[in-house]
Amino acid sequence: MTxxxxxxxxxxxxxxNNKKNSTGALLSVQxxxxxxxxxxxxxxxxxxxxxxxxxxxxxxHGASIAIVGESGCGKTSLMKTILALYKPTAGxxxxxxxxLSTLKGADLKAYRxxxxxxxxxxxxxxxxxxxxQRILEEPLTINGVKDKExxxxxxSKVLEEVKMxxxxxxxxxxxxxxxxxxxxxxxxxRAMILNPKLLVADExxxxxxxxxxxxxxxxxxxxxxxxxxxxxxVTHDLSTVRYFSERIFVMYAGQVIEKGQVDLLVNNxxxxxxxxxxxxxxxxxxxxxxxxxxxxxxxxxxxVNPPSGCRFHPRCPKIIKGLCEVKVPPEVEPVPxxxxxxxxxx
Amino acid sequence: xxxxxxxxxxxxxxYFKTSRGTVQAVDGVDFTLNSNEAIVVVGESGCGKSSLAKAILRLLPRNVQEYSGKxxxxxxxxxxxxxxxxRQQIRWIKIAMVPQAAMNAxxxxxxxxxxxxxxxxxxxxxxxxxALAQAQKMFQHVGVPADFxxxxxxxxxxxxxxxxxxxxxxxxxxxxxxxxxxxxxxDVLTQANIFNLLKRIKQQMATSFILITHDIATSSELADRAAVMYAGQIVEVSDxxxxxxxxxxxxxxxxxxSVPKLRGNAIPEFITGQPPSLINPPTGCRxxxxxxxxFARCVEEPPVVQLDGxxxxxxxxx
Numbered sequence: 001m002t003x004x005x006x007x008x009x010x011x012x013x014x015x016x017n018n019k020k021n022s023t024g025a026l027l028s029v030q031x032x033x034x035x036x037x038x039x040x041x042x043x044x045x046x047x048x049x050x051x052x053x054x055x056x057x058x059x060x061h062g063a064s065i066a067i068v069g070e071s072g073c074g075k076t077s078l079m080k081t082i083l084a085l086y087k088p089t090a091g092x093x094x095x096x097x098x099x100l101s102t103l104k105g106a107d108l109k110a111y112r113x114x115x116x117x118x119x120x121x122x123x124x125x126x127x128x129x130x131x132x133q134r135i136l137e138e139p140l141t142i143n144g145v146k147d148k149e150x151x152x153x154x155x156s157k158v159l160e161e162v163k164m165x166x167x168x169x170x171x172x173x174x175x176x177x178x179x180x181x182x183x184x185x186x187x188x189x190r191a192m193i194l195n196p197k198l199l200v201a202d203e204x205x206x207x208x209x210x211x212x213x214x215x216x217x218x219x220x221x222x223x224x225x226x227x228x229x230x231x232x233x234v235t236h237d238l239s240t241v242r243y244f245s246e247r248i249f250v251m252y253a254g255q256v257i258e259k260g261q262v263d264l265l266v267n268n269x270x271x272x273x274x275x276x277x278x279x280x281x282x283x284x285x286x287x288x289x290x291x292x293x294x295x296x297x298x299x300x301x302x303x304v305n306p307p308s309g310c311r312f313h314p315r316c317p318k319i320i321k322g323l324c325e326v327k328v329p330p331e332v333e334p335v336p337x338x339x340x341x342x343x344x345x346x
Numbered sequence: 347x348x349x350x351x352x353x354x355x356x357x358x359x360x361y362f363k364t365s366r367g368t369v370q371a372v373d374g375v376d377f378t379l380n381s382n383e384a385i386v387v388v389g390e391s392g393c394g395k396s397s398l399a400k401a402i403l404r405l406l407p408r409n410v411q412e413y414s415g416k417x418x419x420x421x422x423x424x425x426x427x428x429x430x431x432x433r434q435q436i437r438w439i440k441i442a443m444v445p446q447a448a449m450n451a452x453x454x455x456x457x458x459x460x461x462x463x464x465x466x467x468x469x470x471x472x473x474x475x476x477a478l479a480q481a482q483k484m485f486q487h488v489g490v491p492a493d494f495x496x497x498x499x500x501x502x503x504x505x506x507x508x509x510x511x512x513x514x515x516x517x518x519x520x521x522x523x524x525x526x527x528x529x530x531x532x533d534v535l536t537q538a539n540i541f542n543l544l545k546r547i548k549q550q551m552a553t554s555f556i557l558i559t560h561d562i563a564t565s566s567e568l569a570d571r572a573a574v575m576y577a578g579q580i581v582e583v584s585d586x587x588x589x590x591x592x593x594x595x596x597x598x599x600x601x602x603x604s605v606p607k608l609r610g611n612a613i614p615e616f617i618t619g620q621p622p623s624l625i626n627p628p629t630g631c632r633x634x635x636x637x638x639x640x641f642a643r644c645v646e647e648p649p650v651v652q653l654d655g656x657x658x659x660x661x662x663x664x
Contacts, residue, residue, distance in 0.1 A: 070533040071504065179620055180391065209390045209560050211604045215616035236533050239563065239608040266608065280538035281563075283607045286586035288566045289384075292545060293538040299503060 026197060026230050027059040027082070032091035034077045038304065049303045051077035053254035054091075061197065062228040066241040066262075068277070069251035072300050075234050078251070079200055082232065083117055084108060096197070113143050116191030118201040118220075122183035126175040132159075132186055133171040139193055154193060161226075162189045162219060181212035185219070192223060198230045199223075205240060217244055238281045242266060250274050253301050253311040260338030270340040272296075273312045310343065318344060351421075352381040352521055352554050353402075358415035360394075360401040367625040368411050371397035373578035375415075376650075377657075381521065384548060384555040385583075386565040388601065389575035390621055395558045396446065398575070399524045402556070403443050404432055420521070438465050442515035444508075446526040451511055452499035458510045459485075459495025465518050484513045488543060505536035509543070516547065524556045529564060541567040562605050566590050574598045577622050577632040584656040594658040597633045631661065 034052040037045065051074045059065060069075045080086045082093055084100050093100040095111060103111055119125035126135060136155045145151050159167045162185040175183055184204065191199060201220065205213040221244060224231050233245050241248055241262060248265050250258040250273065258271040269275040276296045282288055296315040301307050307314055313324040323343050334345040360372040371394045379385050387395050400406060404424075406413060417424040419440055424432065442465075445451040453461055462484060463477035472480070482492045488509045499507055508528060515523050525544075529537040545568065547553055559565045565572070572589035574582040574597060582595040593599050600617045607614070619636040622628055628635065634644040643661045651663040 070535060210562060210606075211390055211601065211617040213616075214604055214606065214614040217606075218616070238534070239606040242608065243606060243614065277534055278608065280534040281608050282538075282567055283609055284563045284566045284590045284602065284605055286566060286569075286590045289545070289568055289570065289586060292542050293567075295535055295538045295542065299505070299536075 024060065025058040026061045026063075026096060028092075028094040029055060029057050029078075029082070030092045030094065031056050032078070032081065032093060033089045034074075034081050034086055035089040047304050050254050050306060051303055052081065053303075053306070055251075055254075055256050056091075057249065057256070057259070059198070059230050059232065061230055062224070063247075064224055064231040064233065064245045065247045065249060066233040066235060066245035067249045067251060068235060068238060068241060070236055070300055072303070073251045074254040074303070075251050076202070079202060079232065079234050083115060083200060084111060109143075113139075113194045114197050116194070116196035116199040118184075118187055118191050118199065118204045120203040121207050122180060122187045123175060123207075125187050126183060128175055130174070131171065132164075132173050132175075132178075135175075135186060136190055136193055139190065143194060158189045158193045161192065161223065162186075164189070179212075180208050181215060184208060184212075184216050188216075188219065188223070192227075195227070196229070198232070200232045200234070202234045203236070204233075206235070206237065213240065214243070220244065238266070238277060239283070250277065253306050254303055255311065255341070257312065257342070258338070258340040260335070260340075264335060264338045268335065268338075270334060270338060270345060271312075271342045272316050272318050272344075274340075310341070320344070350381050351378050352383070352419065353379040353556075354416075354418040355402070356416035356418075358398075358401055358417065359412055360397050360406070360410065361412040362397075362407070363409045363411040364625075369624045370578050370627060371624055372401050373624075373627070375401075375575075375580050377573055377580060377583050379522070379554055379556065381554055382548065382552045383570045384557060384568045385571045385573055386557040386559060386569040387573045387575055388559060388562055388565060390560060390601075392621060392624070393575045394578040394624065395560075395575055396526055399443065399526050399556070399558055403437060403441055403524060404429075405443075434469075438515075438520065439469055439518050440520055441522045441524065442518065442520040443524040444511050444515050444526065444528055447531055452507060454499055456498075457496055458499055458502065459497075462495070462510065462513045462517055465514065469518055481513070481517065484517050485510075488513045488516070488547075489539075503536075504532050505539060508532060508536075508540055512540075512543070512547075516551070516553075519551065520553070522554045522556065524558065526558045527560070528557070530559070530561060537564055538567075544568055562601065563607070574601065577627050578624055579632065579659065580657075581633065581659045582657065584658075588654075588656055594653060594656065594663065595633075595660050596637045596639045596662070600636075600638075631659075 032052055032055045035048040035050050038047045040046040055078060067075045081088055088101060137151055140151045140154060156167045164170045164185050205216050217240060223229060245262060248262050249256045252273050258274045269278050279294050298315045301311060309325045309327050310329050313319050320343055329341045329343045331339050331341045332345045333339045355375055355377055358372055358375045362369040362371055375398060389395050424436060459478055459481050462481040466472040466477040466480055467474060482495055485492050485495060490506055490509045529540050557565055557568055569586045571585050573580050574595060576597050582598050593602055603615045604617060617636060622632055630645040631648045634640045639662060648659050648661045650657050650659045653663060
């Protein structure tokens with residue numbers, strides 16, 4: 001299915017919420033808004049932080065997308081809403097035909113067993129006083145796998161999948177006895193042990209050495225293909241995205257400003273912000289030391305009072321005066337398979 | 347680039363005593379650094395990069411077992427100085443450091459302006475008002491709005507905190523600044539901004555830099571030369587052009603091949619195996635166990651070989 005068709009389907013979904021099941025998508029995010037209320041002196045109202053402000057996309061079984069953006073652009077809030085840790089202010093997150101905001105009790109628990117989460121800092125994500133075996137056993141016990149033999153069997157299987165062999169050698173180890181790469185494998189094993197349909201990975205390799213990074217990305221890619229997993233890869237590092245995802249979503253100030261297939265977007269960025277991000281990413285080259293980088297001035301805006309019109313306009317080198325700061329740019333598709341919200345292409 | 351030698355290390359060693367044995371974190375490091383030059387020290391975690399920085403700046407923990415070798419700065423031997431002499435003459439006056447994760451290096455209960463003014467008050471006896479005025483100037487120089495001197499660290503963004511930490515090290519105009527992973531916690535655009543700033547400082551103030559990082563791609567933004575560290579030892583020192591295109595040592599080549607690149611079609615590879623423990627490092631070449639090009643002689647300690655002005659510690663080039 002092409003991106004074009006995807007877009008049409010996206011609109012269909014937004015138009016008709018009742019046909020949730022008909023799209024065949026695993027995850028559908030519809031005009032999602034996540035706002036956090038600011039308090040003055042603890043109880044007075046002082047505005048909202050608009051962390052996620054109108055994001056829509058769909059993810060099919062086995063597809064992988066990357067969400068790219070700087071800190072404070074809302075990518076973590078978006079991710080946590082998908083994990084059902086935050087409640088959406090408006091809009092819907094629909095997983096396998098079920099609206100997350102309606103889930104309660106046992107249904108919510110069932111949902112959580114279908115979504116795996118890979119944290120950024122593996123050492124922080126693993127309890128220091130539990131052995132590898134206990135860490136991996138816990139999700140199984142909680143989800144009612146009562147037979148001890150079966151639990152051990154599943155643990156061995158998942159450890160083999162993340163290439164932690166010989167399994168018996170690693171079972172009694174504590175996290176601090178493992179290297180950073182091995183810790184991250186255990187985090188991935190824990191995310192995989194309940195056979196989820198969706199894996200959310202938050203900067204899974206940013207804390208690791210370059211030499212291990214690629215290994216972990218290849219492992220994730222392998223798991224994705226083998227189990228037909230849908231993966232959301234959240235990162236600010238564009239250079240690793242290429243080896244992992246099919247589509248990139250670039251977020252700025254709570255909104256998706258450009259999305260498209262990885263190669264299209266990397267080779268021909270449309271939005272000035274995407275261009276700046278790509279320019280800012282270095283490749284190892286001795287020539288770099290002799291030239292200054294093009295960097296847009298300023299910092300990402302506050303999400304309490306985001307700029308009017310296009311949110312990137314105060315930093316944009318290609319601003320169209322009288323238009324960009326007044327009207328919100330519509331989403332257009334100047335190149336098939338690559339959509340952007342920018343007045344330059346209208 | 348001036349070719350006068352600024353810093354020279356000879357057989358620098360720093361061993362730590364632990365309950366499991368002696369950790370040979372820095373094991374006989376030699377290199378020279380010219381004035382107004384930037385050298386990048388790269389290597390995997392646990393190879394002794396940060397310990398090297400501490401050994402140069404003599405910021406030693408309590409469990410030091412051995413600290414030996416020679417450090418020359420502008421021809422003057424530093425190891426024979428007493429701690430007090432070192433503090434009064436060298437640390438922060440000649441050699442300053444921007445620590446890893448600058449956000450945690452700032453004092454949360456002191457205004458950032460005072461923290462930048464402090465080195466001048468302590469080392470040069472400058473009065474507080476004057477030091478604060480200087481700090482304000484330094485803030486503008488590194489791109490922090492001047493009125494930020496009255497803010498606290500938590501009121502600044504990550505990039506701004508990194509700039510403040512840089513201002514703190516620049517304010518005494520040292521000859522050498524050691525940067526320990528200066529941008530690893532920052533966003534892409536902030537990283538690019540900080541490196542633009544470092545390039546400008548290098549041009550305008552003729553400062554030298556030792557950049558310690560595991561991020562090879564961004565290190566190319568500043569490096570004139572690169573030193574590759576493996577298991578406590580330097581295995582290659584090459585000029586940037588050689589290192590980033592055709593590194594000599596098999597470890598450097600593997601390291602370069604593992605860097606994901608945005609442009610081009612090369613698929614990154616990973617290095618199998620793990621770096622050896624620094625408690626009982628293997629004899630002979632320490633990389634031999636992971637090296638694709640090892641042969642019989644690798645069980646002996648490899649010599650350091652000169653190749654067009656670059657140094658490689660490998661039997662392949664003998």
